[in-house]
Amino acid sequence: MEGFELIRxxxxxxxxxxxYLGKPTLAKERFRKKYRHENLDLFLTKERMKAENRAIVRxxxxxxxxxxxxxxxxxxxxxxxxxxxxxxxxxxxxxxxPVEVLTxxxxxxxxxxxxxxxxxxxxxxxxxxxxxxxNKNDVxxxxxxxxxxxxxxxxxxxxxESSAEDKGVDLYVLERALSSTxxxxxxxFPKILEGYQSYCPSEFKEVFNKYEEVRARGRxxxxxx
Amino acid sequence: xxxxIGFEGSANKLGIGIVKDGEILSNCRRTYITPPGEGFMxxxxxxxxxxxxxxxxxxxxxxxxxxxxxxxVICYTKGPGMGAxxxxxxxxxxxxxxxxxxxxxxxxxxxxxxxxxxxxxSNDPSPGYNIEQLAKKGNKYLQLPYCxxxxxxxxxxxxxxxxERTNSLLKAGYTAEDLCFSLQETVFAMLVETxxxxxxxxxxxxxxxxxxxxxxxxxxxxxGQMCAERGAKLFATDERFCIDNxxxxxHTGAEMFKAGMKLPWIxxxxxxxxxxxxxxxxxxDD
Ligand SMILES: Nc1ncnc2c1ncn2[C@@H]1O[C@H](COP(=O)(O)OP(=O)(O)OP(=O)(O)O)[C@@H](O)[C@H]1O
Ligand SMILES: [Mg+2]
Numbered sequence: 102m103e104g105f106e107l108i109r110x111x112x113x114x115x116x117x118x119x120x121y122l123g124k125p126t127l128a129k130e131r132f133r134k135k136y137r138h139e140n141l142d143l144f145l146t147k148e149r150m151k152a153e154n155r156a157i158v159r160x161x162x163x164x165x166x167x168x169x170x171x172x173x174x175x176x177x178x179x180x181x182x183x184x185x186x187x188x189x190x191x192x193x194x195x196x197x198x199p200v201e202v203l204t205x206x207x208x209x210x211x212x213x214x215x216x217x218x219x220x221x222x223x224x225x226x227x228x229x230x231x232x233x234x235x236n237k238n239d240v241x242x243x244x245x246x247x248x249x250x251x252x253x254x255x256x257x258x259x260x261x262e263s264s265a266e267d268k269g270v271d272l273y274v275l276e277r278a279l280s281s282t283x284x285x286x287x288x289x290f291p292k293i294l295e296g297y298q299s300y301c302p303s304e305f306k307e308v309f310n311k312y313e314e315v316r317a318r319g320r321x322x323x324x325x326x
Numbered sequence: 327x328x329x330x331i332g333f334e335g336s337a338n339k340l341g342i343g344i345v346k347d348g349e350i351l352s353n354c355r356r357t358y359i360t361p362p363g364e365g366f367m368x369x370x371x372x373x374x375x376x377x378x379x380x381x382x383x384x385x386x387x388x389x390x391x392x393x394x395x396x397x398x399v400i401c402y403t404k405g406p407g408m409g410a411x412x413x414x415x416x417x418x419x420x421x422x423x424x425x426x427x428x429x430x431x432x433x434x435x436x437x438x439x440x441x442x443x444x445x446x447x448s449n450d451p452s453p454g455y456n457i458e459q460l461a462k463k464g465n466k467y468l469q470l471p472y473c474x475x476x477x478x479x480x481x482x483x484x485x486x487x488x489x490e491r492t493n494s495l496l497k498a499g500y501t502a503e504d505l506c507f508s509l510q511e512t513v514f515a516m517l518v519e520t521x522x523x524x525x526x527x528x529x530x531x532x533x534x535x536x537x538x539x540x541x542x543x544x545x546x547x548x549x550g551q552m553c554a555e556r557g558a559k560l561f562a563t564d565e566r567f568c569i570d571n572x573x574x575x576x577h578t579g580a581e582m583f584k585a586g587m588k589l590p591w592i593x594x595x596x597x598x599x600x601x602x603x604x605x606x607x608x609x610x611d612d
Binding site for chain 2: 113
């Protein structure tokens with residue numbers, strides 16, 4: 102890939118940065134994983150490229166901020182998409198920010214997830230690595246929350262589903278990911294739920310009940326027969 | 327420092343192991359062997375365990391050189407497995423815990439057993455080992471349900487699929503070897519993938535494999551490849567950890583204990599259908 106530079110090796114893909122039609126572009130290459138059987142590898146790669154593309158387009162249609170898709174190349178296993186220049190991964194932001202800022206941000210995250218679920222998009226891999234904060238004024242400054250907008254990324258495990266159960270599980274996956282990574286998780290997660298509820302009060306109850314159910318099951322699983 | 331004793335008796339093997347901060351102090355076993363393919367019956371297996379367990383407990387304690395008061399936590403296999411032997415061992419673990427006044431933890435056991443039963447694979451030395459040997463001879467890959475959610479995996483889809491279709495697949499030209507091969511490739515791919523997700527998410531570069539399936543060479547090879555592709559290091563524990571045994575249960579229980587898990591008495595039951603995918607890896611540091 103000419104002019105593209107490797108910026109990171111994620112769990113699934115190699116991420117390159119470069120220019121495509123003159124625009125800053127992220128190339129996400131789901132390279133062949135040699136550890137797994139060739140057929141399985143090909144199948145999963147295609148599934149996930151399709152899923153990612155579909156979910157991102159759907160998010161856009163429902164007014165959620167996600168990277169614009171430029172090109173999907175199944176042969177080379179690459180999706181070319183909009184690169185956000187002035188971004189910080191949520192995971193890093195959490196580590197450098199005071200808890201007051203984080204709880205405020207958490208409400209915003211909840212609203213965004215509420216909107217995503219309202220559009221019947223299940224993310225499938227909600228973690229603090231899969232959300233970006235992008236500076237609205239095109240500068241590398243991340244001190245003022247009001248200057249940042251939240252962008253969801255990494256939709257390879259996403260799918261469309263309207264059931265409260267799947268939405269509840271999505272929230273539970275996020276809670277687990279946060280609490281295993283960040284000491285501030287127990288302050289943030291209730292605020293995420295609060296934001297979610299304020300965005301879709303009518304749907305919230307059912308999703309929240311399912312979330313609690315899944316969570317209780319998760320607890321019980323470890324301990325109870 | 328945590329000293330844990332583990333009771334394992336979900337299948338034909340009865341094992342009691344004692345570990346102290348990962349170090350194995352004792353690891354004693356008795357195996358109830360049945361003719362290949364026949365499968366052990368619950369009642370006879372439970373009987374075998376009942377006849378051996380107290381002697382084995384004594385043996386294990388003596389070997390470790392510890393007294394009951396040195397032990398911090400009692401661990402036993404909750405499942406999955408056969409009801410009668412599981413219950414038998416759980417009763418002893420519970421009684422011992424009350425006698426010695428120690429906390430009790432139930433630990434989950436791996437999926438190899440269920441699959442082995444579907445394919446009528448011998449239990450000697452262990453189903454997992456035999457699946458691995460058969461898988462080496464398989465080469466026709468069958469696509470099986472693949473399910474990862476974030477950093478979690480679910481095996482229930484695969485097991486149901488296999489339980490429902492094994493006979494027709496065998497008739498359709500897949501050999502038992504092919505099915506073992508496909509099962510291994512799929513299940514391990516899921517495990518390796520979620521491990522890689524955890525690594526990427528935590529910016530970590532070290533993997534440690536433990537547990538029953540951890541001594542499977544193919545799994546180690548796949549983990550090794552994944553690690554090599556991202557410049558991480560793989561540690562595989564020595565094989566005493568890797569067979570179905572009391573040590574494994576003690577070790578896992580010790581980790582759960584350290585993570586602050588507690589099990590109220592009324593919940594100290596067993597379950598035949600305790601599935602690997604239902605376990606919350608709360609002791610996993612990711
Ligand atoms: N559109 C984008 N603009 C800027 N940076 C991005 C963009 N998409 C992804 N990144 C960066 O690349 C990283 C990995 O992207 P992504 O999550 O899509 O891939 P992944 O293989 O799942 O990686 P990981 O395992 O780290 O989550 C993100 O955490 C972020 O730092
Ligand atoms: Mg990601």
